[in-house]
Amino acid sequence: MPMADSVMYSEQLGQLNGVLSRLRSHANARAAFLIDRNGQQIASTGEDLEAMDATALASLTAGNVASTDAIAKLIGEREFFALVHEGEKDNLHISLVNSRIIMVILFDERSSLGLVRLRVRQNNPDLVEIFEVIEQRHAQEVALAGANASPFAEITDDDIDSLFS
Amino acid sequence: MTFINYASREINCKIVYYGPGLCGKTTNLQWIYDRTGAAAKGKLISLATETERTLFFDFLPLELGTIRGFKTRFHLYTVPGQVFYDASRKLILKGVDGVIFVADSQEARMDANVESVRNLRDNLKLQGYDLMTIPYVLQLNKRDIPGAVPVPAMLKALRVKNEDYFEAVAPKGTGVFETLKGAARQVLISLRKAS
Numbered sequence: 001m002p003m004a005d006s007v008m009y010s011e012q013l014g015q016l017n018g019v020l021s022r023l024r025s026h027a028n029a030r031a032a033f034l035i036d037r038n039g040q041q042i043a044s045t046g047e048d049l050e051a052m053d054a055t056a057l058a059s060l061t062a063g064n065v066a067s068t069d070a071i072a073k074l075i076g077e078r079e080f081f082a083l084v085h086e087g088e089k090d091n092l093h094i095s096l097v098n099s100r101i102i103m104v105i106l107f108d109e110r111s112s113l114g115l116v117r118l119r120v121r122q123n124n125p126d127l128v129e130i131f132e133v134i135e136q137r138h139a140q141e142v143a144l145a146g147a148n149a150s151p152f153a154e155i156t157d158d159d160i161d162s163l164f165s
Numbered sequence: 166m167t168f169i170n171y172a173s174r175e176i177n178c179k180i181v182y183y184g185p186g187l188c189g190k191t192t193n194l195q196w197i198y199d200r201t202g203a204a205a206k207g208k209l210i211s212l213a214t215e216t217e218r219t220l221f222f223d224f225l226p227l228e229l230g231t232i233r234g235f236k237t238r239f240h241l242y243t244v245p246g247q248v249f250y251d252a253s254r255k256l257i258l259k260g261v262d263g264v265i266f267v268a269d270s271q272e273a274r275m276d277a278n279v280e281s282v283r284n285l286r287d288n289l290k291l292q293g294y295d296l297m298t299i300p301y302v303l304q305l306n307k308r309d310i311p312g313a314v315p316v317p318a319m320l321k322a323l324r325v326k327n328e329d330y331f332e333a334v335a336p337k338g339t340g341v342f343e344t345l346k347g348a349a350r351q352v353l354i355s356l357r358k359a360s
Contacts, residue, residue, distance in 0.1 A: 006168040013172035038260030039224075039240065040168045040177050055207045055226045059240065063212075063221060066256040150169070151233050152176070155357045163229045163237060163353075164346050 006100075008042060012134045016043045019126045027119035028111035030090065033104040034097065034127070035061050046106065057104070061094060065102055082120075084113060095120055097127045166260040167356055175236045178352050179260055180345070183285050184267035185277035186218070186246035189306040192335040193267065194225050194241055197345060200338065201227065219245040222257050229349065239349060251284065258292045263300035263352040265344055267335075268323050270305055270313040278323055286325075296325060300351035303330040304344045309337070 016034060024032040024045055031046025033054065039062035041054050064083070072080045082095040093105040093116045103124075105116050168177040182190040191211065198209040207226035214220050223243040230237060244254040258264075266285065268278045286296045305319050320330060329347045333340030 006166050008168075008170040008172050010172040013170075036168065038166055038168070038179060042170075053208055056210050056224070059224045059226075060210065063256070066259060067221070067253070070252055070256060150356070151235060152169075152353070152356045155233060155353060159232050160350055160353050163232060163349070 006036060006038075006040070007134065007138045009134060009137065012130050012137075013043060015130050016127065017045060019123055019130070020045045023119050023123040024105070026122075027105060027107065027116045029105045029107040029116060029119075031106040033057065033061075033106075035102045035104060037062055037065065037100050037102060039063070042101070061102060061104055065094065065096075082117070093117070093120065095124075097124060098131055101127070101131055103127070167262055167352075169235070173236075174234055175238060176232070176356075177238045177240060178262040178349075178356075179240045179242065180263045180265060180348050180352065181257060181261045182241065182243040182265045182267055183254075183281065184246055184306075185269060185274060185281040186248070188246060188267045188269040188274070188278075188281075189333075189335040190243040190246065190267050191219055191223050193265075193304075193306075193333075193341050193344070194223050194243055196335060196338045196341045197227065197241070198225055200342075205229070218247065219243055220250070221245065221253050232353070237353075239345075239352075241345075246281070248280075251288070254284070255288050255291055258288050258294070261289075261292070261294065261299070262355070263302075263348045264289075264296075265302055265304055265348045266323070267304045267306050267333075268319060270307040270319065271310060272312060272314050275314060275319075275322060278319075282323055282325065300348060300355050301326070301328050302344060302347040302351065303328050304333050304340065305330060306333045306335050306340075308332045308339070309334045 020032045020043055033044045034042040035058040036042055039059040041058040044054055068083055069079050085092040090106060090108050095103050097103050107116050182193055184190055198206060205228045210224040212221035225241045227239045227241060228236060229239060242257050244257045289296050303324060331340045331344040331347060333344060335341055
């Protein structure tokens with residue numbers, strides 16, 4: 001049974017955006033993204049974001065991580081913590097924040113792989129902490145409010161029909 | 166696994182089109198993409214071989230509208246149908262909220278249909294899901310081909326839990342949106358029950 005157990009709150013999103021912006025600035029990177037392993041985009045910051053198809057980026061990155069994760073297991077590794085894609089001008093650094101969240105850093109010649117790696121490592125604990133807070137908060141809200149915790153608990157057939165009208 | 170974003174007031178659900186090779190999964194997505202307004206859809210991504218067979222997945226993000234003040238987004242995926250891409254199929258089922266099984270109505274593909282349902286059941290189990298409880302609809306595609314297997318015979322061979330079924334001719338759009346609506350409805354209803 002699918003559970004609505006992946007959530008995001010405004011306060012924590014603000015904190016995540018703060019860490020991402022700091023990381024991007026300190027790494028001299030073009031953009032930084034947080035994505036969940038199922039391909040949903042969580043947060044982003046950077047240059048020319050409007051020109052980028054962030055939804056497709058999230059889906060393809062999650063597919064990429066899932067596929068390399070399976071390859072890791074084939075060769076006896078638990079997982080690959082980071083992937084690097086080198087392009088002519090732009091490069092991607094993809095790493096795991098925790099078991100559910102992926103971070104993507106887009107960088108060019110203004111930065112370097114070493115600097116990006118360093119900044120990712122320095123900022124990762126802050127991100128991990130914020131995601132722990134989100135999980136705890138969600139668990140508390142579910143425990144307190146039970147079935148009424150979700151805005152969809154009282155969804156009606158008319159609500160659903162209206163989507164397809 | 167549905168993702169509820171309270172910050173942007175969005176809900177995202179994942180629906181996967183499953184079925185044997187060449188049954189019409191990508192054609193379903195292509196029709197939806199072609200007939201949906203630009204504002205409601207994202208880019209259709211196809212990771213395909215040179216001969217246009219799905220290699221990893223097709224992906225289409227679709228925004229259906231607002232429900233209870235939340236933008237409702239469905240991420241539609243197809244799996245590669247060919248038998249030897251099983252490792253990829255397993256990955257694409259991660260975090261799935263609902264499944265559409267696309268069956269090929271040709272007599273010669275009935276065995277492949279049956280095998281693919283079995284494969285779906287096994288792969289869902291590996292991801293911690295149960296075919297008997299997950300939102301699920303059956304599409305009987307290619308109903309226009311001469312000698313199509315009669316509907317009762319297809320249902321007898323393929324229906325697993327009295328799920329809703331839809332007759333379709335995907336290249337002409339027949340039954341395509343009806344199938345998607347059937348699956349989306351079940352996903353939203355399951356959200357009500359799960360919350």
